[in-house]
Amino acid sequence: MSELFERLQPYLDRGMAIKAALTLFDWDNETLAPACASEKTAKIMGNLSGEYYRATINDEVRDLLAQLSTPEEKEKLSDTEKAIVKKMNKEYEQLEKIPANEYQAFRELLTKSAQIWAKAKENNDFSAFAPTLNEIVDYQKRFAEYTKKPGMSLYDTMLDQNEEGILEKDLDPFFEKIRTAVVPLLKKVMERNDKIDKSYNNRCYPIDVQKKFCRFLAEYIGFDFEKGVMAESAHPFTTNMHNSDVRITNHFYEKNLESAMFSVIHEGGHALYEMGVADELTLTAVGGGTSMGVHESQSRFYENILGRSEAFWKPLFGKLKETYPEQLADVEQNDFILGINKAEPGPIRTEADELTYPLHIMVRYEIEKLLISGKIKVDDLPQIWNEKYKEYLGVTPKNDKEGVLQDVHWSGGSFGYFPSYAIGNAVAAQIYAFMHKKVKVAECLETGNLEPIRKYLCKHIHQYGSTKNMNELLIGMTGESLNVDYYIDYLTKKYTKLYHIEE
Amino acid sequence: MSELFERLQPYLDRGMAIKAALTLFDWDNETLAPACASEKTAKIMGNLSGEYYRATINDEVRDLLAQLSTPEEKEKLSDTEKAIVKKMNKEYEQLEKIPANEYQAFRELLTKSAQIWAKAKENNDFSAFAPTLNEIVDYQKRFAEYTKKPGMSLYDTMLDQNEEGILEKDLDPFFEKIRTAVVPLLKKVMERNDKIDKSYNNRCYPIDVQKKFCRFLAEYIGFDFEKGVMAESAHPFTTNMHNSDVRITNHFYEKNLESAMFSVIHEGGHALYEMGVADELTLTAVGGGTSMGVHESQSRFYENILGRSEAFWKPLFGKLKETYPEQLADVEQNDFILGINKAEPGPIRTEADELTYPLHIMVRYEIEKLLISGKIKVDDLPQIWNEKYKEYLGVTPKNDKEGVLQDVHWSGGSFGYFPSYAIGNAVAAQIYAFMHKKVKVAECLETGNLEPIRKYLCKHIHQYGSTKNMNELLIGMTGESLNVDYYIDYLTKKYTKLYHIEE
Secondary structure, three states, X not given: OXXXXXXXXXXXXXXXXXXXXXXXHHHHHHHOOOHHXXXXXXXXXXXXXXXXXXXXXXXXXXXXXXXXXOHHHHOOOOHHHHHHHHHHHHHHHHHHXXXXXXXXXHHHHHHHHHHHHHHHHHOOOHHHHHHHHHHXXXXXXXXXXXXXXXXXXXHHHHHHHHOOOOOHHHHHHHHHHHHHHHHHHHXXXXXXXXXXXXXXXXXXXXXXXXXXXXXXXXXXXXXXXXOEEEEEOOOOOEEXXXXXXXXXXXXXXXXXXXXXXXXXXXXXXXXXXXXXXXXOOOOOOOOOOOOHHHHHHXXXXXXXXXXXXXXHHOOOHHHHHHHOOOOOOOOOHXXXXXXXXXXXXXXXXXXXXXXXXXXXXXXXXXHHHHHHOOOOOHHHHHXXXXXXXXXXXXXXXXXXXXXXXXXXXXXXXXXXXXXXXXXXXXXXXXXXXXXXXXXXXXXXXXHOOOHHHHHHXXXXXXXXXXXXOHHHXXXXXXXXXXXXXXXHHHHHHHHHHHOOOOO | OOHHHHHHHHHHHHHHHHHHHHHHHHHHXXXXXXXXXXXXXXXXXXXXXXXXXXXXXXXXXXXXXXXXXXXXXXXXXXXXXXXXXXXXXXHHHHHHOOOHHXXXXXXXXXXXXHHHHHHHHHOOOHHHHHHHHHHHHHHHHHHHHXXXXXXXXXXXXXXXXXXXXXXXXXXXXXXXXXXXXXXXXHHHHHHOHHHOOOHHHHXXXXXXXXXXXXXXXXXXXXXXXXXXXXXXXXXXXXXXXXXXXXXXXXXXXXXXXXXXXXXXXXXXXXXXXXXXXXXXXOOOOOOOOOOHHHHHHXXXXXXXXXXXXXXXXOOOHHXXXXXXXXXXXXXXXXXXXXXXXXXXXXXOHHHOOOOOHHHHHHHXXXXXXXXXXXXOOHHHHHHHHHHHXXXXXXXXXXXXXXXXXXXXXXXXXXXXXXXXXXXXXXXXXXXXXXXXXXXXXXXXXXXXXXXXXXXXXHHXXXXXXXXXXXXXXXXXXXXXXXXXXXXHHHHHXXXXXXXXXXX
16 A cells, blocks of 8 residues: 555545536536526636646645656556556646646636527627637637647647547548548448438427437436436536446437437447446546547447447337337338438538548548647638538538537537547447457347447446556557548448448 | 735635535435435545535634734725624634544535435334434534533534524523413314315325426516526425525425425525525625524515415415316315415424424424433434424324434434524514515515515515624514514414414
C-alpha cells in the first residue's frame, strides 16, 4: 500500500464527487429543470467547477503526483492506482495551465450558451448565436494554446483531448480513405434507391406505445433498470454517476417509427459500456469509458452493426408487427430491413443512414480545422457549411436551423469531438470483424440471446473503464491499432449486398 | 462596500453551490435514481458534505467572520450582509465544534439509513432499523453535546436548531394548552361523527385524472411552472435550488381522492414561500425559508386554513364534480366540506385531520424528550409509542409499520423537528387572525383570485428568506410573538361550528 497514494485519495474523492454533481446538474437541466432556472443554476454550476478546480489543482496534489510518478513509488502502486496517477497527471497538466477564473467563467458561459443556441436554432437565427460561439471558440483556442504540446496544432490539441494520440496527421488519411470509398458507393446506391419504399416509417405511431416498445428494446439488449433510468430530452443522450446509476434519454416523434427505436439501441450501447465498468474502478478518475471514440464504437455497434442487421430483427420483427398491426400491415421483414438501412443524403447528421453518416462528420472535421486554425471566422460558418454539404452530400440545407445550427456540440464547447463519431464507427467495424471469430454473433441475434455479445464486450472493453486508451484496447482485442479498412470493408460489403450492386 | 465581506463571498458561493448539489442529489434519490444506485451515491454525497465542511469551516472564514462581527465592520454591511454574517456565525459555531470526519460519516450513514428504514417499514420489522437508529441517535446526541449552550438540555439544542429560541420551556406549556383544549373537543366531535359520510373519498379516481386536477390546483394557488416542477415520490415533499427552481412531489392513490389534492396544496404552500424569496437573497446563506415552523405555517395555511374552507371550494367544487361526475354524483358541496374536515383519531400522522394532528405531534415531542434525555432507549420506542397513542388518541397501531416506523424523519437524523409541524399550525392561525384585518380573504377565495393573499404573505414573510426568524416575522406582521391561543381559538371555532357543538 502506498502511503503517498493514500494521501492523494481524499483529493480524488472530492474531485469525483464534484464531477458527479456536475453530471447530475447537466442531466437535470436537459430532462427536468424549469424554464426560468438556468441563469441561477449556471452560477451554482460555475461555482462547482471552480470547486473541482481547487480540489484538483493545488500544491499538495502536484507534489503527490510528482512523487508518485517516480519509479520507486510507482512500484508500490496497483495497476488501477497507476492508471489513476497517469490520468490525473494528464488532467493536472492540462488544468494547471488554465487560470482558475478563466476556467470557471468558461463553464458559466457554457451553461448559458446551451439555451442561447437552442433559442437561435428554434428561431433559425445564426446571428443570435454567433457572438456566444465566438466567445466559446476564443476560450477553447486560448485553452489549447495554454496546453499545446510541441509539434501539435491547436486543433491537434483538441483532438488529442478527445482521442489520445489521434491527430490531424491520422485523421486526414482516415477521412480521405472514407471519402474515396463512400462517395462512389453512395452514387451506385442512389441509382437503385427508388426500389426501396420506407413510407411505413412516417405513419402514425402513438407515443405511449413507442415508449413501451423502446423500454422493451433497452431491456432486450441488456440495459439493467435496477442500475439505470430512462427519461426524455430534446436530444437523446447517455450519462452516468457511476456503474450503478446510468441514464439514457430519448425523444419521441409520433410520425417516426425508427427514430426513437434506434436511439434507444444507440444510447443503450453507451449505457452498457458504463454499466460494465468494474466495481473497483467506478467512482475513480478512471471509472468512465475511455474516450468518446470508444464510447461511440459501443453505441454504434449496437445501433448499426447489430441493430440494423437482418439477424437482429429475426426474433423481433413479429413482435414489432404485433405492436403496430395496422401501421405495418403491408410491410414484410425484408422491406423493413431495406428500409432501416436505406441510404439517402440529407442535411441532418442525426437522421443520417450508416453510409452517408461519415460524410457529415467529414464536413465538420474540415470546418473545425479551418475555424480553429483561423482560416475562417465564426461568421463564415453558415456559408462554408452549406458549400461543403453541397460538395460531399449533394444537398443544400434549407436554412441554418437544418444547417450549421443543427448540432448542440459547439454550444457545449466541444471542438475536436465530432471525429469521435467516425472513429467510433471504424472501431465498431474493427471489433466486429474480430469478434466474429470468437462469438457466434448471428446465432446470438437470431435466438434473441445477446448475453454472449455483451459479456464479450464487457470482458474486452467495458470492464477496463479508462485504464486503457482506444489503441491499447484494440491491440489487446484485435492485435492491431485503429485500421479504417475494416470499416470501409464493412460498409462496402453491407451496401453491395443490400442493394445488389455488382462489384 | 466591505472589503472583508468581498473576501468572504467566494466561501459563501462555494458553500451555496455544494448545498445546492446535495439538494439535487436528495431530490433525485427520492424521485428517480435507480434502485441499486444508493450505496455508491452515498459515497458521492458523503464527499460533498465533507467538501461543504471544508469550504465553510476553515481559518480564513473564521477570521473573516470574527472581523465582520466587530461594530466598526458591521457598520459597513448592508442589512442582507449583516443577516448573512449572523447566519454564518451561527452555523460556524455549530459546525466548528463537530469534527469533520464525524460529520462526513454521519452524512454517509444518513444516505444509507433512508433505505434501511424504508425496508424495515416495508417488512414491518423495527429490529432491522433499530441498530441504525441507535447510531443516528448517538451521533445526534454527541453533536448536541458539542454545540450545547449553557442552560440548555440536549433536546433544547436540537429544538433551537429547528426553531430559534423555542425550547422545552416554551413547548411544554404550548402542548399542554393544546391538550387541554383539543382532547375534550375531540370527544364532543366523536359523539357527532356518525352523521358525516365520507365514503366518496375511497371510490375509484383514475390517477391520470388526479394528476391533471392536481396540476390545476397547483397553478390555481399560484405555483409557477416556469420556476418549478412537479414529480412523484413515495412521500410528498418540497425542495428548491433557488427561487426559480422550486420542486414539489406528490403521491397518488387510486382509491383516495383527498390525499393527492391536499398534498399538492400543502407542498404548493411550501413552494410559494421559496418562490417568493427576494432575488437579492436567493443563492445566499439566507436565501431559503427561515425555519421549518414558518415553512409549515405556509403549507398548512394553504392546505388547511384556505384549502379546507367552504370559501375555497365555492368556485372549485363544480369543477371537481365535472372532473369526477360519476364518483361524486351523490355528493353535495356541504357533504364534501364536512368530509374533508371530518375529525377521527387514527394511527397515521400524515392521514390525520386538522383536529387530531397536533396530538400526533405531541406523542413524538414527548417521546423525543425521553429518548434524547436517555430516559428511554431505542428498543423501548415501539412500546412507548403505542402507549402514548392509546393515551392521547385512543388508538393502538396494528403494527410498527403503522406505528413507530411510519415517519421518515428519524432515519434522516431529524430530532426536534416534529414540533415544527405544530408550531406551523399555530403560526398559520396567528397569521390568519391578523391577515383578516388587511385582506378580504373570504372574498378572494370565493372569487377564485388568490393573488392578494399570496402577495400579502410574500410581502410579510416570503420575501425575507431567513433574514428574520419566526418571532421577528410574527412581531413585524401581527405585533406579537408566537401565541398558541390563536390556534386553539381557530380549532375551537371551526369545529364547534362544523359539528354544531354547543359551547
